[in-house]
Amino acid sequence: MKNLIKHYVVYKNIALFYLIVSLLTRLVLLFHPITQSHFSFIDYLKIFSIGILNDLFVFIPIGSLLWLYLIFISNTKYKKPFGYIILGVFVSILLYILSGESILSEYGGVLPEIGLAFVGLKTILFALLLFFEKYRKKIRFVLFSFTLFLFVLLIIQNAVSEFFFWNEFGVRYNFIAVDYLVYTNTVIGNIMESYPVVPLFSIIGIVAVLSTYFIIQKSKKYLDEIPNINAKISIILGQLVLIALALFTIPNLAKKEDSSNVFTNELQSNGLYKFYLAFMNSELDFMKFYDTLPENELANFENITHVKLNQNIVHIQPTEKEVQKNVVLITIESMSAEFMKHYGNNENITPFLDELADKSLFFTNLYATGNRTVRGLEAVTLCLPPTPGESVVKRKDNKNKFSTGSIFKSKGYQIKYLYGGDAFFDNMQDFYGGNGYDIVDKANLKSNEISFSNIWGVCDEDMANKAIKVMNEEHQAGKPFFNHWMTVSNHRPFTYPDGKIDIPANSKSRNGGVKYTDYALKQFFTLAEKQPWFKNTVFVIVADHCASSSGKVELPLEKYRIPAMIYAPGFIKPQECHTLMSQIDLMPTTLGLLHFNYKSKFFGQDVFTPHYSPRAFIATYQDLGYVKDNYLTIISPVKRVKQFLLKPKSNSNYEIYYDEIPTENINNKYKKETIAIYQLASSILKKKKYQSLMIPNKNN
Structure with a gap:
């Protein structure tokens, strides 16, 4: 046993260092000016006793990474x-x-x-x-020292990061920290501008080097007597037992965060575990981190939202007779408006979509709600403004929602989600399957139906062919169908079958990905026009989001502008709609063109109704934007509000670029509208009031 314990010397020393740093961090946060609270004796007891236990058990799974290195020393x-x-x-x-x-x-x-x-x-x-066996010991010692330095540096860096996060938000890590990890470049730029990084990182480096030196002096004997295979097996078994104990204990300790004092709960917790929970839960509490309005004041904004917090159902009753046509919704991966000739692009990379736009009801002033596929899918499926954190698609509570699919299903439609990749990715299978869609993805394609595939799935042309087969089968079943097809080819690595377009497949360029998807869509419509169901089908084409989202400001407007069109020859007259609108309005507008009679919970609206007020929603994981009357209002965590006056670069209806000029005085009207809409959407989701109604067809 004594021989076995000595093999834990490295692990013990790093663990002790982590516990000391965590204790010091907890003390610094406790006495930080932002921690304005009175603590009782019980509070102090919980902060330090449960806090130390949290740190100890959280280190165990993290320390396994150290063991992976140590075990392979041989x-x-x-x-x-x-x-x-x-x-x-x-x-x-x-x-x-x-x-x-x-x-x-x-x-x-x-x-x-x-x-x-x-x-x-x-x-x-x-x-x-x-x-070089003669120098093996020296080389190994250098590698051993460098590895320990990395662990020490990461521990110190995490403590410093926790301090700055607390300094800004007054809490341990939450989904904002996950957001920061996603937007690394933006965050690094912000740090470079906000803090004296050279002195800061110099101090961190010096402390890390000195700490590593002392730990190495206490730990280098591990290299003098490397454990044999039997000892390593014992160590592995022991570590597995510790990990099992930690995985059981950590969530149970989290249940002890039950104090009425929020600071007590935050201080007794462990930041890394909080980060893990935020990453898994994907939500950010709107009521806690954003500026809010009293519930009774929300009623004043019903004319803006057309949704009530306590009774969020509106009966849509058109005067015209309902038209039950098939509907095919195509969301195109990363199709920025700037790729199309209509918006000024001269590279001819969307020849088919440019031609199709002239034959369609073309929405020229539409904005994506977010900058990821799951945000776009959320927008066209749930017709709901983006809420803080991750898209509803990736949340646990994502099933049986009020959706476009539930509307069509209540009308007797067959509903399907078609995706050329693995629908397990981005939780799409869980979301669409849990909302009544049948799923057709790469797994449903036979080997002779696949001509080309990459890491994301089969090429769009293959999926177009599969979609035609699926729709032919649905037509033969004698029921109308609603199919949602998500394309994949316009995505890195931008690979596609060679010889299809004039941009070589091996170029792996964005332009190539865009033009190939455009080509595949042309093949789809060429085939569709030959099918018996074509004349009875409405095609809705829209991007899921833009190709990129970074810019000089928090929410660069041009990075959210996407093309959208509704194509139905003989049913919908080709025209351009220049009305400002959001991605969440596209499907309610489609339902309006079909004169559907239904009870709605949608925040999205039919843009052709008299009561529609032009506006758009754009957001990241935490910055929530509202565009109206040439103002962009952004609400962010820690109750921050910013507002910009939008000045277009030209008078063209296709102008994408705007100067975002900060306003000296916040327009209170737009500020309150912004808060009201996002607060209402967040509250309805949290209170589970956005569930499917599934109205039987006979009651429509």
Whole structure:
């Protein structure tokens, strides 16, 4: 037992360092000026006793990463023939990546370079330890020291990050921290502008080096007597037991955060576990972090939202006779308005969509609600403004919602979600399956139906062919159908079948991805026109979001402008609609054109009704924007409100670019409208009042 315990020396020293840093962090946060609260003796007891236990058990699974490194320290693996076999495996993987045909190259971006750097470094280091046995101990000590330095640096960096996060929000990590991780470049830029980074990182580096030095002095004896295979098995088994104990204990300790004092709950918790919970739960409490209005005041904005908090149902009763045509909704991956010729693009990368727009009801002034596919899917499916945190699509409470699908299903339609990739990705299968859609994805395609695929799924052309087959089967069943097809080809790595367009497939360019998707859509409509159901079908085409979202301001308007059109020859007259509108309005407008009679919970509205007031919603995970009357109002956590006057660069109806000029005085009318709409949407979701009605067809 004594021999076994000494092998834990490295783990013990890093754990002790983590506990000390966590305790100091807790003390600093406790006495921070933002922590304006009175604490009782019981509060102090919970903060430090439960707090230390939280830190200890959270470290156990994190410390497993250290064990992964320590367990693989061995002299045996360098003996013949094992050493040469292992080196051969490393070289083979390296050559595989260098070939340019690896899965990393297929995805593209910086992944091949990262993979090459990592495997290349591992190969070089292993070769050095294999061939230079005389220097193996020194090389290993350098690697050992560097690894411990990384752990120490990360522990210190996390403590500093927690301090700055507390300094801004007065809480441990939440979904805003997850948001910061997603928008790394923006956050780094903000840090560079807001803090004295050189002195700060210099101090962090010096403290990390000194701390590492002392830990190494106490831990280097591990290298003098590396545990044998039996000891390593015992260590692994022991670590598995500790991990199991930690996974059981951590959530139970979290249940002790039951004080009426919010600061007590936050201080006794562990920031890393809070980050994990935020990442998994994907929500941000609107009432806690945003400026709000009293509930009785929300009623004053019913004419804006057309939704009530306590009775959020509106009966849509057109005077015209209902038209039950098939509806095909096509959401196009990353199709920014700026790609189309109509909006000034001269590269001819959307020839079919430009032609189709002239034959359609073309919405020229429509904005995406967000900058990710799940936000776009949420917008056209739930017709709901974006709420803080992750899209409803990825939340646990995402089933049996009031949706476009539920409307069509109540009318006797067959409803399906078609996706060329694996619908498990981004929780699409869980969301659409849980809302009554049948799902057709890559798994439903036979091998002879796939001509080309990449990491995201089959090419759009293959899925177009599959969609035609599915719709033919639905037509033969004798019931109308509503199908939602999500394309995939306009996505990194931008690979597609060669010889289809005039941009080589091996260029892996955004323009190529855009033009190939445009080509695939043309093939789809060419086939569709030959089918017996075509003349009885309404096609709704819209982007899920823009190709990029970063800009010089929080919400750059041009990064949310997307094309949208409704195409139904002989039914819908081609025309341009220049009315400002949101992605959430597209399907209610489609239902209006069909004269559907239904009870609605939608925030989205039919833009052709007299009561429609032009506005749009644009958002990130935490910045919620409201565009109206040439004003952009943004509400953010910690009850921040910003407002910009929007000045278009030209008078064109297709102008994408606006100067966003900060207003000196906040317009209170638009501020309150912004808060009211987002607060109402968040409250209705939280109170589970956005569930499906599933009105039987006979009652319509």
